[in-house]
Amino acid sequence: MFMQAFLDIFDIYLLEAVINGILLGGVLALLALGLNLIFGVIDVTWICYAELVMIGMYGMYFMVQYFGINYFIAAPLTILLVAMLGAALHYLVIAPLLNAPPINQLLATGGVLFVLQSFATVAFGIDFRNLGIRLPVLAFGDMNFSYARLLSFLAALVGMVAVYLFMTRTFTGTAIRAISQDRQIMALMGVDTKRIYLITSAIGGGLAGLAACLLVLQYDVHPFVGLSFGPITFLICVLGGLGNFIGGFIAAFVFAEIISLGGLFSDLEWGYVLAFAFFIVMMFIRPAGLLSRRR
Amino acid sequence: MLELRGVNAGYGTFQALFDVALDVKAGEAVGVIGPNGAGKTTLMRVISGLIRPSRGAIKMEGIDVVATPAHKIVSLGIAHVPENRRLFPQLTVDDNLKMGAFMKEARDHYAERLEVVFDLFPRLKERRHQMAGTMSGGEQQMCAIGRALMSNPKLLLLDEPSAGLAPVVVQQVFELVKRIRASGLTVLIVEQNVQQVLKVVDRAYLIEAGTIRASGTSAEMLASDTVKEAYLGV
Numbered sequence: 001m002f003m004q005a006f007l008d009i010f011d012i013y014l015l016e017a018v019i020n021g022i023l024l025g026g027v028l029a030l031l032a033l034g035l036n037l038i039f040g041v042i043d044v045t046w047i048c049y050a051e052l053v054m055i056g057m058y059g060m061y062f063m064v065q066y067f068g069i070n071y072f073i074a075a076p077l078t079i080l081l082v083a084m085l086g087a088a089l090h091y092l093v094i095a096p097l098l099n100a101p102p103i104n105q106l107l108a109t110g111g112v113l114f115v116l117q118s119f120a121t122v123a124f125g126i127d128f129r130n131l132g133i134r135l136p137v138l139a140f141g142d143m144n145f146s147y148a149r150l151l152s153f154l155a156a157l158v159g160m161v162a163v164y165l166f167m168t169r170t171f172t173g174t175a176i177r178a179i180s181q182d183r184q185i186m187a188l189m190g191v192d193t194k195r196i197y198l199i200t201s202a203i204g205g206g207l208a209g210l211a212a213c214l215l216v217l218q219y220d221v222h223p224f225v226g227l228s229f230g231p232i233t234f235l236i237c238v239l240g241g242l243g244n245f246i247g248g249f250i251a252a253f254v255f256a257e258i259i260s261l262g263g264l265f266s267d268l269e270w271g272y273v274l275a276f277a278f279f280i281v282m283m284f285i286r287p288a289g290l291l292s293r294r295r
Numbered sequence: 296m297l298e299l300r301g302v303n304a305g306y307g308t309f310q311a312l313f314d315v316a317l318d319v320k321a322g323e324a325v326g327v328i329g330p331n332g333a334g335k336t337t338l339m340r341v342i343s344g345l346i347r348p349s350r351g352a353i354k355m356e357g358i359d360v361v362a363t364p365a366h367k368i369v370s371l372g373i374a375h376v377p378e379n380r381r382l383f384p385q386l387t388v389d390d391n392l393k394m395g396a397f398m399k400e401a402r403d404h405y406a407e408r409l410e411v412v413f414d415l416f417p418r419l420k421e422r423r424h425q426m427a428g429t430m431s432g433g434e435q436q437m438c439a440i441g442r443a444l445m446s447n448p449k450l451l452l453l454d455e456p457s458a459g460l461a462p463v464v465v466q467q468v469f470e471l472v473k474r475i476r477a478s479g480l481t482v483l484i485v486e487q488n489v490q491q492v493l494k495v496v497d498r499a500y501l502i503e504a505g506t507i508r509a510s511g512t513s514a515e516m517l518a519s520d521t522v523k524e525a526y527l528g529v
Contacts, residue, residue: 171402174386174393181383187365188343188375190398190446 013264016143021260022253023145026153027214029252031233033160033245034207040180040243041200044094044105048113050230052089052205055116056082056212057221061129071133079209086205087198095197113226120223128220135217152214159210160249163203176200180243232272235279241289251290255279296321296481297342297373297450302351304341311337313505315351319450324472324482326492326499326513328526334505335485336378339454342483343375344368355450370398372449376456380439384428388419388438391427395445404447412441415474433464440471451475453484457491469495489526493517 035049046052056078063074093112097105135147167173175191176199186193219225236255240247255275262271286292297319304312311334319325327335340346342353344365353360355371363371374395382391392412396405413420416437422430427438436456443451453472457465465488472495476482486492493499493513501509501522509521516522 171393171397174390175397177390178383178386178394181385182381184345185377185381187345188369188377189394189442190366190369190401191394192364192366 012142014261016145017260017264018257019143019145020149021257023149023153024260025253025256026156027211028229028232028236028256029249030156030159030207030214031211031229032236032240032248032252033163034204034211035233035237036240036243036245036248037163037176037200037207038204039237040245041176042090042094042098042197043180044097044102045109045234045242046089046204047106047109047230048089048116048226049204049208050226050228050233051113051116052082052085052208053212053215053229054120054221054223054226055085056209057216057219057225058120058124059209060213060216061131061221064131064133065129071131075210075213078213079206082209082212083202083206086208087202089205090198090201094201095194117223117226124223126223128222130220131216133217146218148217152217155210155214159207163207166203172196172199232275235276239279239282239290241292244289244291247289247291254290296323296356297483298352298354299342300352302341302348302353304337304346304348304351306337306346310349311505312341312348315502315505315507317500317507319481319483321449321481322479323498324476324484324496326496327483327485327502328487328489328492328499328516328522329502329508330525331487333502335502336454337505338502339375339377339452339483339485343373343452345375345377369446369448370400373452374443374446374448374450375452376439376443376454378454378458380435382427382435382438382442385426387424388427388430389423391438391442392419392445395442398446401446405445408445408447412444415444415471416441431464432460433467436460436464436468437471440475444475448480450481450483453482455485455487457486457488465491489522 031049031053035046038044038046059078059081060074063069063077064071089112093108094105097108135151138145138147138150167177175186175189175196178189179186179191179193179196183193215229219228232255236251237248239255240249240251258275258278259271262274299315299317302312302315303310315338327338329335337346341348342360344360344363348361355373358371360368360371383394386394392409396402396408401408418434419437419441422434427435430438440453440456456468456472460468469491472482472484476495484492484496493516496513498510498512499516500507501516509516509519511519
């Protein structure tokens with residue numbers, strides 16, 4: 001009875017939108033964490049980050065639909081696959097350009113974006129594909145929540161906690177945090193920076209892989225699907241302050257709420273328009289990110 | 296223990312060291328003195344592998360340091376406390392010390408080493424959860440030395456440990472160096488504070504414009520006219 005009274009205070013749809021925003025924020029925060037990790041540690045921006053997610057989604061699609069592998073077995077395989085892809089991206093593209101001007105690194109990863117898109121178009125065609133798994137909708141009072149979103153949110157949270165524990169509890173994780181503060185003296189600690197970069201890239205890839213496993217439950221996969229969440233991930237990272245993990249985490253939920261609530265008052269597309277407009281305004285007010293100190 | 300022969304080193308086209316020969320025997324404390332820009336820091340860096348020599352040989356207990364990858368040199372038993380401490384300012388004291396024990400051999404003895412370092416610097420134990428960058432200069436120097444000791448080195452390289460510290464703290468740092476010496480560690484120390492450092496070390500080298508100009512026991516150096524005139528202001 002108490003619950004009902006509590007719910008009556010709010011407009012049910014508003015509350016539903018708020019909760020959906022939080023659920024969406026989880027996956028966005030996961031993507032932002034991966035991108036921030038790469039930026040913060042290696043000091044390069046993977047423009048093609050969302051395209052790694054796209055490849056992961058195709059991986060899931062083929063494993064589940066084509067080879068009939070169970071979702072929960074396919075998911076770790078996909079995470080591993082995209083982690084290896086991330087390491088390969090670092091080894092083949094970033095490592096040779098580590099001392100190049102940032103614009104060259106940006107252009108190179110931009111090139112990888114088009115390569116991956118074109119590869120997907122040629123190899124898989126432009127059809128929209130989906131897993132064909134339809135998860136039930138959860139009714140809670142008068143509100144409906146997609147089970148897929150709930151699962152995604154929880155899995156994203158678990159993924160982020162796992163990364164947090166790795167970064168704070170292990171020697172390698174501590175080295176990953178240290179390297180972004182002073183890379184020159186890492187050799188004095190006995191740390192091989194090249195190896196740490198490779199591990200970081202694999203973790204960044206792994207997070208993209210996890211995001212792929214979750215997004216494929218909700219969205220169809222096609223070669224340009226990266227465009228649906230690539231730009232928004234960048235805005236989140238920039239709004240949170242590039243390389244700032246906590247800022248990115250908060251910004252992900254801010255954006256998700258704007259999209260979700262904006263979508264409540266009109267179409268979902270308007271939610272995105274609002275989010276981008278909000279970003280532009282924030283860039284004037286806080287160009288260095290949400291959590292930056294005022295100078 | 297450590298042996299440098301005919302070492303040339305520099306940055307790009309700028310040469311900072313010319314034909315440097317230097318020895319440190321096990322159990323010794325050796326000082327390197329000289330003016331600003333004489334190549335003292337370069338000397339330390341070339342030993343720990345932060346820069347590589349363009350010519351010459353460096354041996355640690357007979358092992359070729361020049362042929363060892365930079366990140367493996369610490370495993371030879373060389374720990375370097377760099378100029379300006381170079382702590383990770385936004386990591387806690389604990390995490391900074393953890394980084395000092397990163398290499399495999401040290402990682403296996405992490406807990407023991409941590410106890411040794413906390414025994415030597417009880418202050419660090421009190422501050423273990425504090426961000427290293429928020430501590431005082433003296434505490435940061437303790438943390439930097441502690442971090443180097445985490446790898447259980449045989450040879451400790453100290454680059455200007457007294458730089459930028461208040462006079463009282465400088466005194467404490469030199470006391471510390473004495474204690475570290477007493478624990479049986481071999482020390483090579485670079486200092487501008489000539490008077491102080493000659494009280495702590497057994498021998499010293501005078502380096503000027505990248506060349507070793509003089510060397511001798513502390514007493515000899517204190518008595519030497521060159522050192523007296525230029526560095527002791529007598």
